[in-house]
Amino acid sequence: MTLVLVAYLISLVFGILMVVRVWRASTLDGVLTLLLPFYFIVALIKYWNDPDHNIRFHVLGIFICSVVAIWSASSMTRHAGGMSGVGDKADLQARSQVIKIMREQGLTITPEQEQRLLSEDEAVSDAAWRELGVRDEGDGSGAVAAGAHGSGEPSRARDAEFDNPRPVAAQERPVETLSYAEAARRAVFNRGRWTRDSTGFSIDVPAKFRLISAADARRLDSARARPEDSRIMAWILHENTPLADPDSWHVKVRWISDGWVATQALEPVQLLQTALDNKQPQPRVAASSGDLLGYAVAPRFDGQVLEWAEERVLVNSDHQVVDCHALRPGRRGVLEFSIVGMAPGQLALCQATVRLLADRTSFLEGKEYPAAPPDGLRAPYTLAALATHMP
Amino acid sequence: MRAVMLSMLSLAALPALAAGPDEARIEQLLAAKPEAAAPAAKGKPARGKAAETDSAASLVGQRVVVETRSQGVYLGTLTAVSRDALTLAIELPARSVSYTLPRANVARIAPR
Numbered sequence: 260m261t262l263v264l265v266a267y268l269i270s271l272v273f274g275i276l277m278v279v280r281v282w283r284a285s286t287l288d289g290v291l292t293l294l295l296p297f298y299f300i301v302a303l304i305k306y307w308n309d310p311d312h313n314i315r316f317h318v319l320g321i322f323i324c325s326v327v328a329i330w331s332a333s334s335m336t337r338h339a340g341g342m343s344g345v346g347d348k349a350d351l352q353a354r355s356q357v358i359k360i361m362r363e364q365g366l367t368i369t370p371e372q373e374q375r376l377l378s379e380d381e382a383v384s385d386a387a388w389r390e391l392g393v394r395d396e397g398d399g400s401g402a403v404a405a406g407a408h409g410s411g412e413p414s415r416a417r418d419a420e421f422d423n424p425r426p427v428a429a430q431e432r433p434v435e436t437l438s439y440a441e442a443a444r445r446a447v448f449n450r451g452r453w454t455r456d457s458t459g460f461s462i463d464v465p466a467k468f469r470l471i472s473a474a475d476a477r478r479l480d481s482a483r484a485r486p487e488d489s490r491i492m493a494w495i496l497h498e499n500t501p502l503a504d505p506d507s508w509h510v511k512v513r514w515i516s517d518g519w520v521a522t523q524a525l526e527p528v529q530l531l532q533t534a535l536d537n538k539q540p541q542p543r544v545a546a547s548s549g550d551l552l553g554y555a556v557a558p559r560f561d562g563q564v565l566e567w568a569e570e571r572v573l574v575n576s577d578h579q580v581v582d583c584h585a586l587r588p589g590r591r592g593v594l595e596f597s598i599v600g601m602a603p604g605q606l607a608l609c610q611a612t613v614r615l616l617a618d619r620t621s622f623l624e625g626k627e628y629p630a631a632p633p634d635g636l637r638a639p640y641t642l643a644a645l646a647t648h649m650p
Numbered sequence: 651m652r653a654v655m656l657s658m659l660s661l662a663a664l665p666a667l668a669a670g671p672d673e674a675r676i677e678q679l680l681a682a683k684p685e686a687a688a689p690a691a692k693g694k695p696a697r698g699k700a701a702e703t704d705s706a707a708s709l710v711g712q713r714v715v716v717e718t719r720s721q722g723v724y725l726g727t728l729t730a731v732s733r734d735a736l737t738l739a740i741e742l743p744a745r746s747v748s749y750t751l752p753r754a755n756v757a758r759i760a761p762r
Contacts, residue, residue, distance in 0.1 A: 535741070553725065555718075572742070608679035615672045
């Protein structure tokens with residue numbers, strides 16, 4: 260990578276010097292060399308024998324740098340591509356990685372299943388992968404793709420989260436206990452587009468934000484002795500909020516995989532009355548441990564995003580906080596963006612952030628939210644119940 | 651050469667071009683100091699509030715719906731009205747809390 264960059268920079272310097280040299284001979288040739296990609300060939304021939312303006316050395320330099328850059332880039336590609344199929348050890352590592360990713364995406368894999376998936380006996384391993392509905396594409400890239408349910412059934416698209424809506428029990432996924440600082444140090448920041456094929460959504464993480472995976476988020480929660488959130492998919496942080504500070508705010512990304520959720524007209528006052536009358540709330544969204552005071556932003560659904568903010572007073576305290584939510588319903592569940600425990604004075608920031616992330620989310624083809632109930636799993640509640648925490 | 655330079659310039663400018671108004675607003679909100687959550691500061695009252703204060707005062711003791719300028723909704727019993735703040739008694743499952751809303755943020759108050 261460094262070699263490619265260095266070669267590119269040197270060729271850039273040669274290019275600039277070449278234009279300057281031609282420019283000194285003729286302004287027109289200089290401009291044309293700058294603007295037209297291959298005009299330098301004309302200048303090369305024209306000033307071949309001119310000791311003050313020939314660009315033989317510069318063109319040679321650019322050529323050498325280009326060769327070095329191409330060679331380096333191709334060797335990098337070969338190295339990256341050579342990860343799969345080079346031996347049993349590499350294959351085992353690749354399979355372990357796939358299992359880890361599947362767990363992060365909410366698939367239940369028992370230790371017995373994992374043992375069979377990692378088995379050196381190819382027949383056992385293949386059967387185990389088929390059971391999970393995952394088959395090897397066989398292209399040497401180590402890619403996995405959704406496949407048939409069983410050997411006897413015709414191949415059809417399959418959604419891992421849909422087939423495994425049950426939250427994964429905590430004991431099945433032991434989490435390493437670390438100090439918070441160590442967990443924060445180990446977290447890997449992701450940028451750009453973040454896609455989860457099995458659940459069928461993609462988040463275009465804004466330029467100033469960073470995403471950390473569910474595994475890292477669980478480690479951080481575990482380090483603070485917080486209960487494990489089985490629905491967590493990721494955390495998203497602004498680049499100016501340090502992860503190492505345990506009190507810094509972040510957006511929780513959660514997948515509520517209960518199926519298609521019906522909508523109904525949202526009447527804010529009625530919803531608030533329902534929420535206040537509900538003495539035993541059962542929040543499905545992330546919420547602060549406190550009592551609801553009111554809606555700092557009343558629930559509203561524009562056909563794509565359900566958003567609202569709750570003002571809460573913490574248990575055994577008069578301290579008030581706001582919890583902001585923006586939910587993006589899909590065909591088989593609801594993708595949630597929540598910030599909990601924010602200071603009421605930061606309501607605007609809180610709500611704008613979750614809304615931005617919900618707007619930056621798209622469902623993959625066939626996973627979008629249909630207005631009419633689709634075939635398959637349906638949630639036993641409506642979108643309004645998510646805002647009122649009704650059972 | 652020019653094409654290479656243009657592409658490099660475009661790449662450098664990409665983040666600025668890609669940042670939409672929502673992202674810019676978040677940056678502004680991050681840079682700004684958090685708003686005071688407490689009731690509006692005492693002192694000079696806002697103009698034109700007198701009539702509003704009077705109408706709100708007539709609702710003291712009643713159960714009311716308060717809508718805020720930030721599109722919020724609160725329900726409770728109006729216990730006190732001043733030029734700067736409204737105070738609601740809100741019943742929680744285990745206790746009752748006195749919640750103060752700055753008048754400047756109140757868009758509408760109506761009996762429930």
